[in-house]
Amino acid sequence: MTKDLLIRNARPFGGEAVNLVIRGGRFSAAGGEPPAEAIDAAGHIALPGLVEAHTHLDKTLIGMDWFENGIGPTRNERILADRKAKRDLGIDARRQSARQIAQTLKHGVLHIRSHVDVDTEIGLANIEGVIETRAALRDLVDVQVVAFPQSGMLPRAGTLELMDAAMKAGADIVGGIDPATIERDPVRHLDAIFALADRHAKPIDIHLHELGDLGAFCLELIVERTRALALQGRVMVSHAYCLGMLDPARQRALIEALAAERISVMTVGSPAVPALPLRLIRECGLVVASGSDGIQGTWEPWGNGDMLERAKYLAQRNGMTNDADLAETARICTFGGAEGLGLSGYGFAEGDFGDLVLVPARTLAEAVALTPQKRTVIRRGRVLVHDGVPAADLPSIE
Amino acid sequence: MTKDLLIRNARPFGGEAVNLVIRGGRFSAAGGEPPAEAIDAAGHIALPGLVEAHTHLDKTLIGMDWFENGIGPTRNERILADRKAKRDLGIDARRQSARQIAQTLKHGVLHIRSHVDVDTEIGLANIEGVIETRAALRDLVDVQVVAFPQSGMLPRAGTLELMDAAMKAGADIVGGIDPATIERDPVRHLDAIFALADRHAKPIDIHLHELGDLGAFCLELIVERTRALALQGRVMVSHAYCLGMLDPARQRALIEALAAERISVMTVGSPAVPALPLRLIRECGLVVASGSDGIQGTWEPWGNGDMLERAKYLAQRNGMTNDADLAETARICTFGGAEGLGLSGYGFAEGDFGDLVLVPARTLAEAVALTPQKRTVIRRGRVLVHDGVPAADLPSIE
Ligand SMILES: [Zn+2]
Numbered sequence: 001m002t003k004d005l006l007i008r009n010a011r012p013f014g015g016e017a018v019n020l021v022i023r024g025g026r027f028s029a030a031g032g033e034p035p036a037e038a039i040d041a042a043g044h045i046a047l048p049g050l051v052e053a054h055t056h057l058d059k060t061l062i063g064m065d066w067f068e069n070g071i072g073p074t075r076n077e078r079i080l081a082d083r084k085a086k087r088d089l090g091i092d093a094r095r096q097s098a099r100q101i102a103q104t105l106k107h108g109v110l111h112i113r114s115h116v117d118v119d120t121e122i123g124l125a126n127i128e129g130v131i132e133t134r135a136a137l138r139d140l141v142d143v144q145v146v147a148f149p150q151s152g153m154l155p156r157a158g159t160l161e162l163m164d165a166a167m168k169a170g171a172d173i174v175g176g177i178d179p180a181t182i183e184r185d186p187v188r189h190l191d192a193i194f195a196l197a198d199r200h201a202k203p204i205d206i207h208l209h210e211l212g213d214l215g216a217f218c219l220e221l222i223v224e225r226t227r228a229l230a231l232q233g234r235v236m237v238s239h240a241y242c243l244g245m246l247d248p249a250r251q252r253a254l255i256e257a258l259a260a261e262r263i264s265v266m267t268v269g270s271p272a273v274p275a276l277p278l279r280l281i282r283e284c285g286l287v288v289a290s291g292s293d294g295i296q297g298t299w300e301p302w303g304n305g306d307m308l309e310r311a312k313y314l315a316q317r318n319g320m321t322n323d324a325d326l327a328e329t330a331r332i333c334t335f336g337g338a339e340g341l342g343l344s345g346y347g348f349a350e351g352d353f354g355d356l357v358l359v360p361a362r363t364l365a366e367a368v369a370l371t372p373q374k375r376t377v378i379r380r381g382r383v384l385v386h387d388g389v390p391a392a393d394l395p396s397i398e
Numbered sequence: 399m400t401k402d403l404l405i406r407n408a409r410p411f412g413g414e415a416v417n418l419v420i421r422g423g424r425f426s427a428a429g430g431e432p433p434a435e436a437i438d439a440a441g442h443i444a445l446p447g448l449v450e451a452h453t454h455l456d457k458t459l460i461g462m463d464w465f466e467n468g469i470g471p472t473r474n475e476r477i478l479a480d481r482k483a484k485r486d487l488g489i490d491a492r493r494q495s496a497r498q499i500a501q502t503l504k505h506g507v508l509h510i511r512s513h514v515d516v517d518t519e520i521g522l523a524n525i526e527g528v529i530e531t532r533a534a535l536r537d538l539v540d541v542q543v544v545a546f547p548q549s550g551m552l553p554r555a556g557t558l559e560l561m562d563a564a565m566k567a568g569a570d571i572v573g574g575i576d577p578a579t580i581e582r583d584p585v586r587h588l589d590a591i592f593a594l595a596d597r598h599a600k601p602i603d604i605h606l607h608e609l610g611d612l613g614a615f616c617l618e619l620i621v622e623r624t625r626a627l628a629l630q631g632r633v634m635v636s637h638a639y640c641l642g643m644l645d646p647a648r649q650r651a652l653i654e655a656l657a658a659e660r661i662s663v664m665t666v667g668s669p670a671v672p673a674l675p676l677r678l679i680r681e682c683g684l685v686v687a688s689g690s691d692g693i694q695g696t697w698e699p700w701g702n703g704d705m706l707e708r709a710k711y712l713a714q715r716n717g718m719t720n721d722a723d724l725a726e727t728a729r730i731c732t733f734g735g736a737e738g739l740g741l742s743g744y745g746f747a748e749g750d751f752g753d754l755v756l757v758p759a760r761t762l763a764e765a766v767a768l769t770p771q772k773r774t775v776i777r778r779g780r781v782l783v784h785d786g787v788p789a790a791d792l793p794s795i796e
């Protein structure tokens with residue numbers, strides 16, 4: 001569903017005010033008869049749709065009873081509690097993913113990569129639920145589905161077969177998880193998921209929490225396999241805390257090796273874990289995307305999915321306060337995410353998709369620092385949210 | 399200005415629903431004829447007024463032109479830029495402090511400790527400006543003024559005399575600043591500010607950013623002087639990053655030494671600096687308060703002064719996600735702050751001041767995680783903000 005639309009007086013990525021013209025759902029050159037439908041952007045900043053590069057749509061508890069979290073701090077305790085909650089709470093992946101999308105759409109999130117659990121208890125139920133929501137809301141947002149072995153793959157017989165079935169059922173990306181600390185066999189885990197990706201001709205996205213030298217070793221294994229299978233530009237590593245824990249020479253060498261294979265990384269900017277060295281990463285040309293990870297679930301009780309607020313978190317985590325640095329974190333949550341997710345037609349050039357979010361702010365830095373909420377969200381020329389209020393004609397969600 | 403008020407169906411600090419009665423501005427026992435004026439709290443959580451234990455009211459740029467921050471990352475570059483901005487931007491401390499108070503009142507902040515610059519360029523102008531605002535808004539919020547030598551005291555002749563004059567002009571607390579890295583003489587700096595506090599019979603609050611062993615040494619000097627001058631319960635150390643950087647034995651010993659002299663600490667929970675070990679600190683009985691530090695100023699472009707959001711930052715910084723831990727961070731931003739600031743009559747007991755903020759949340763953890771904004775703020779029985787909307791009869795601010 002596309003529209004023609006003239007947007008007057010908008011400032012793309014904080015630059016000079018221009019008129020933007022969308023025809024047939026794509027940006028077009030100005031000139032000729034302008035579209036009849038027009039909105040006044042009042043000098044607000046235009047960002048291309050915000051990109052949520054890492055979340056878990058099937059696990060949010062938005063709109064459900066408060067989940068009293070008494071879970072211990074280890075990752076294993078949390079995985080067990082997460083699986084138990086799926087059983088006990090009856091989390092409906094179709095309904096919950098729609099609720100999260102409705103919430104983040106108001107912030108201007110138009111592209112989402114969601115990891116979705118695949119395990120021997122729930123089977124493909126969550127994959128199917130999120131894929132149903134994706135179809136129902138396809139006119140609002142793009143969703144990439146990662147088949148994610150949250151509970152482990154090698155230690156739980158049957159999971160690899162379920163991953164294969166998830167790809168056949170419509171998942172877009174093969175997920176992986178800590179190849180050493182959870183899978184207990186980094187080579188066998190990575191060989192298995194790279195083979196799966198190769199067989200289905202799909203990209204890979206690996207949750208890598210392994211620390212220090214162990215994480216660095218796993219990254220090296222990922223680099224080797226990306227090169228061997230010519231998967232350049234098709235592999236993302238999520239978290240990769242280890243990159244913030246190495247001595248400077250090793251750190252730079254590893255970042256350069258990742259960049260050389262056009263592997264991208266995703267960081268949440270969480271304050272309780274090592275920070276990715278964003279300045280060095282940028283200098284080395286490594287693509288960085290960002291995401292919210294879980295929103296209001298059993299893992300973490302907070303989160304609103306606002307990727308402009310996420311840009312603020314990235315800046316705060318890295319001790320960045322000046323305007324240029326804040327603009328860079330805004331870039332990560334837009335263009336960085338688009339590159340990491342392999343989106344085409346993203347941006348304001350002629351022929352790009354007519355997607356944007358208008359943010360009432362004087363500078364990009366102010367947009368990041370104060371995250372104003374009365375945004376206008378436009379997709380393919382259609383106004384989905386106007387000054388923070390969803391349009392009346394949106395498909396009903398739930 | 400006090401009122402009698404009945405508050406029905408409120409849950410003090412997330413507990414059972416009760417009716418609260420305020421008479422003559424203080425909580426009173428139920429029973430007898432209830433006050434004629436009543437509000438329905440609808441089962442919302444009641445927190446005593448949120449406590450902002452560390453901010454800089456004289457430096458916020460709220461409502462002014464966007465300040466384009468091109469400042470380098472060192473503390474010295476930032477101090478120079480801060481002093482230059484005060485000159486160039488003409489920051490009016492009276493007006494700006496009122497603007498910040500108006501903003502944070504909506505969140506339910508009823509107690510503020512503000513450091514206020516004293517230096518040889520601005521003299522006492524900022525102290526006088528904030529004291530003027532304090533008087534104008536005394537029916538809305540309590541403000542403690544710290545005379546703060548932001549630009550250094552020993553290296554800038556005349557500053558100590560200005561500090562003395564600030565205390566005579568009505569400042570409540572003697573401030574200090576990095577005794578080694580800025581002052582270049584920890585003993586002489588601390589001796590000077592402890593002597594000033596002793597002479598004026600006022601408490602002390604020291605900005606201590608010194609790292610590792612240097613910071614620990616400064617803390618030891620502070621402990622010794624607190625003991626010698628019998629200032630137990632009257633000294634706060636702000637930031638104290640070093641407490642998060644020591645080996646476990648040294649860390650515990652130092653925390654116990656601080657607790658023994660009833661020195662309190664204040665942490666912002668910033669993600670870019672070492673985190674205070676909140677669990678150990680609690681175990682040792684050291685009082686912790688929290689604050690926003692600067693809000694929307696030249697140091698940092700962000701901040702809204704919501705101390706419930708601050709509780710979330712503390713939890714995130716410490717990797718805390720379960721309900722009990724989140725309740726503890728809410729305690730730090732209320733009762734912890736009150737104890738650190740030496741407030742009397744704080745809480746829900748009979749005779750305590752009739753101050754509270756109603757937060758629409760099911761549990762304390764939800765209040766911290768989601769920081770709902772439609773709060774009702776009551777001070778001395780008077781409704782200042784109702785469901786997020788300031789009362790019509792508030793004194794005009796500016
Ligand atoms: Zn994840």
Ligand SMILES: [Zn+2]
Nearest residue numbers: 513605691692
């Ligand atoms: Zn400060």
